[in-house]
Amino acid sequence: xxxxxxxxxxxxxxxxxxxxxxxxxxYELSLEVVRAIIAAGADILELIIPxxxxxxxxxxxxxxxxxxxxxxxxxxxxxxxxxxxxRESQIPISLMTYVNPIIVRGEEQFFxxxxxxxxxxxxxxxxxxxxxxxxxxxxxxxxxxxxxxxTSPDRIRMIEALGRGFLYLVSxxxxxxxxxxLPDDLGVRVRRVKExxxxxxxxxxxxxxxxxxxxxxxxxxxxxxxGSAITECILVNPVNPAPGVAEVIGTIRGGMRLN
Amino acid sequence: MKxxxxxxxxxxxxxxxxxxxxxxxxxxxxxxxxxxxxxxELHSLLTRFAGRETPLYACRNLGKETGVTICLKREDLxxxxxxxxxxxxxxxxxxxxxxKRRLIAETGAGQHGVATAMxxxxxxxxxxxxxxxVDMQRQAPNVSRMELLGATVTPVTTGSATxxxxxxxxxxxxxxxxxxxxxxxxxxxxxxxxxxIVRDFQxxxxxxxxxxxxxxxxxxxxxxxxxxxxxxNAIGTFFPLLDQSVRLIGAEAGGRGLDPGNHGASLSCGTAxxxxxxxTSVLQDDEGRISETHSISAGLDYPGVGPEHAYLRDxxxxxxxxxxxxxxxxxxxxxxxxxxxxxxxxxAHAVAAALRLAEEMDEGSLIAVTLSGRGDKDLAxxxxxxx
Ligand SMILES: Cc1ncc(COP(=O)(O)O)c(C=O)c1O
Numbered sequence: 080x081x082x083x084x085x086x087x088x089x090x091x092x093x094x095x096x097x098x099x100x101x102x103x104x105x106y107e108l109s110l111e112v113v114r115a116i117i118a119a120g121a122d123i124l125e126l127i128i129p130x131x132x133x134x135x136x137x138x139x140x141x142x143x144x145x146x147x148x149x150x151x152x153x154x155x156x157x158x159x160x161x162x163x164x165x166r167e168s169q170i171p172i173s174l175m176t177y178v179n180p181i182i183v184r185g186e187e188q189f190f191x192x193x194x195x196x197x198x199x200x201x202x203x204x205x206x207x208x209x210x211x212x213x214x215x216x217x218x219x220x221x222x223x224x225x226x227x228x229x230t231s232p233d234r235i236r237m238i239e240a241l242g243r244g245f246l247y248l249v250s251x252x253x254x255x256x257x258x259x260x261l262p263d264d265l266g267v268r269v270r271r272v273k274e275x276x277x278x279x280x281x282x283x284x285x286x287x288x289x290x291x292x293x294x295x296x297x298x299x300x301x302x303x304x305x306g307s308a309i310t311e312c313i314l315v316n317p318v319n320p321a322p323g324v325a326e327v328i329g330t331i332r333g334g335m336r337l338n
Numbered sequence: 339m340k341x342x343x344x345x346x347x348x349x350x351x352x353x354x355x356x357x358x359x360x361x362x363x364x365x366x367x368x369x370x371x372x373x374x375x376x377x378x379e380l381h382s383l384l385t386r387f388a389g390r391e392t393p394l395y396a397c398r399n400l401g402k403e404t405g406v407t408i409c410l411k412r413e414d415l416x417x418x419x420x421x422x423x424x425x426x427x428x429x430x431x432x433x434x435x436x437x438k439r440r441l442i443a444e445t446g447a448g449q450h451g452v453a454t455a456m457x458x459x460x461x462x463x464x465x466x467x468x469x470x471x472v473d474m475q476r477q478a479p480n481v482s483r484m485e486l487l488g489a490t491v492t493p494v495t496t497g498s499a500t501x502x503x504x505x506x507x508x509x510x511x512x513x514x515x516x517x518x519x520x521x522x523x524x525x526x527x528x529x530x531x532x533x534x535i536v537r538d539f540q541x542x543x544x545x546x547x548x549x550x551x552x553x554x555x556x557x558x559x560x561x562x563x564x565x566x567x568x569x570x571n572a573i574g575t576f577f578p579l580l581d582q583s584v585r586l587i588g589a590e591a592g593g594r595g596l597d598p599g600n601h602g603a604s605l606s607c608g609t610a611x612x613x614x615x616x617x618t619s620v621l622q623d624d625e626g627r628i629s630e631t632h633s634i635s636a637g638l639d640y641p642g643v644g645p646e647h648a649y650l651r652d653x654x655x656x657x658x659x660x661x662x663x664x665x666x667x668x669x670x671x672x673x674x675x676x677x678x679x680x681x682x683x684x685x686a687h688a689v690a691a692a693l694r695l696a697e698e699m700d701e702g703s704l705i706a707v708t709l710s711g712r713g714d715k716d717l718a719x720x721x722x723x724x725x
Contacts, residue, residue: 130627131497131627131628132497132502132506132613132614132628133506134353134506134509134510134513134614135353135355135510135513136510141496145496145497148627153625153626153627154625154626155625177612178351178612179611179612179613179620179622179626179628180625180626181626182610182611182612182617182626183609183610183611183622183624183625183626184625184626204353205351205352205353205612205615206351207350207351207352207354207357209350210349210350210351224354225353225354225355226354227353227354227355227357227358228355229355229357229358229359229516230354230357230358231358234357234358249354249355252355252513252514252515252516252517253355253510253513253514254510254514
């Protein structure tokens with residue numbers, strides 16, 4: 080059992096997954112952000128490898144990619160960050176990346192290095208299962224897949240049979256970014272996925288307030304992913320982002336307990 | 339070969355959010371190909387609206403000193419001033435028949451944006467074009483044309499604010515709008531099925547060239563030359579000639595020099611990677627970060643290339659050479675003076691490549707150059723006066 084699977088099986092309450100771009104705004108400050116995320120009690124850490132063409136990201140996370148790239152961030156710095164955290168914490172770590180860095184490093188090599196560094200799962204934004212044979216062969220690292228609003232029931236069945244750890248359900252069409260409310264049909268969609276799947280369902284995209292966290296849990300989410308709201312803390316206070324990050328995690332956790 | 343692959347290249351490296359749209363597009367395109375009425379309508383639009391067929395013109399003066407005949411496939415004479423309309427009419431018709439009401443597109447030189455705006459106007463589809471802020475400046479006349487044609491032009495300021503960033507933004511927009519919107523991609527790039535669709539619509543260039551060359555010159559050319567940005571006018575030229583003994587030569591943007599950041603020569607200088615949904619040859623560093631690019635022509639200023647070109651390069655069926663900014667500008671001026679034809683700066687790369695080839699080919703050889711567009715849009719970049 081990976082750390083991710085263990086986290087879900089240990090807990091009856093929904094989990095909080097906190098996500099940040101590795102190396103945003105610099106390696107050192109990013110390490111502080113991650114430490115703040117862990118200290119504030121997030122259940123799973125999702126680390127994003129900075130990319131030059133983040134086509135699935137809205138303006139906030141996009142700015143994080145740009146800052147991290149300018150600071151020299153990439154695959155090596157993300158792996159270094161994971162190794163450092165692993166010396167301090169057993170928090171489950173899911174790596175999120177676009178596919179190109181994997182292809183360039185060599186697929187098997189990349190997954191081996193990620194597992195060696197201490198990652199437990201990996202979500203490749205633009206590698207659907209059809210292109211992901213190498214990922215599906217991995218034993219030490221959970222392949223995590225996205226379910227979109229447009230993913231058909233047949234496809235959900237195919238994906239859930241191949242994925243491990245959890246399924247990442249995108250709350251609404253579009254790119255990452257905070258929303259005031261989650262769509263009304265979220266509950267129906269979460270229920271449909273759960274009927275078709277044995278995996279826990281994490282809801283992401285658009286959650287950045289107590290209210291939206293409450294809506295996601297109310298819709299039946301087994302976990303709530305918070306991303307842009309954490310990055311906004313770095314935007315607002317690039318010199319000392321950690322306190323803001325802790326506060327966001329506290330707010331989201333509060334919202335999750337309203338149910 | 340696996341569906342959607344060209345040898346090892348191509349594929350569908352797209353976010354899950356776009357997979358259903360890409361599957362739908364694959365199916366609706368298969369229906370479109372079988373639909374005789376749709377094919378007739380496209381043919382009618384291409385002839386009566388866009389101005390096909392385009393002439394194959396044997397230059398009277400250009401290259402004469404080498405004893406080699408250079409023919410120009412005059413895509414510059416098409417409505418809108420470039421080959422782009424071959425693809426936009428095809429895809430817009432496909433979109434309309436699949437029930438879409440809106441088109442989005444990226445554009446670099448603005449030619450694809452203009453051609454999309456024209457297709458949208460004539461077929462009654464709303465159009466939004468994403469264009470890098472830098473390109474909006476260097477191709478300002480095309481921005482006005484798009485707006486006059488009823489399109490919304492949305493500036494993109496991320497990254498280097500050029501073509502690659504515009505593709506990123508169009509993909510982001512499509513992720514939230516695919517229900518009623520077709521992404522009308524401008525070159526043979528992107529996730530499957532785009533590279534094949536765009537190639538098919540551009541193949542009209544090579545098919546006409548084949549027949550015209552036989553009829554007018556009594557034989558096929560010894561070499562066919564086209565410029566390569568994403569590679570659509572080149573693949574449209576090459577594909578119908580693949581089984582013939584014709585050298586196929588692509589001209590890439592050599593820019594200011596071949597050190598990183600100064601060119602757009604993805605095939606000559608790139609390494610294997612994924613950009614915009616396809617596995618292809620990409621300008622990038624050793625961790626897969628995409629490089630900045632430069633070309634004097636906005637349409638060739640792109641760090642990737644259509645996957646089919648990477649395959650043709652690997653199997654040795656097509657050759658790719660780099661043409662510098664300076665060579666392209668010289669060819670731009672030369673063709674204007676010697677033949678009375680002002681080529682697009684993109685197309686001027688192909689003309690320059692043909693001139694280089696003519697020097698080394700036997701006397702009496704025949705070279706066909708696809709003149710992908712006209713150069714009115716480039717007058718601000720290359721002032722008209724004497725050198
Ligand atoms: C006139 C002209 N030629 C060539 C190109 C490059 O595109 P492609 O390589 O797809 O033909 C462009 C792109 O904007 C163009 O406007």
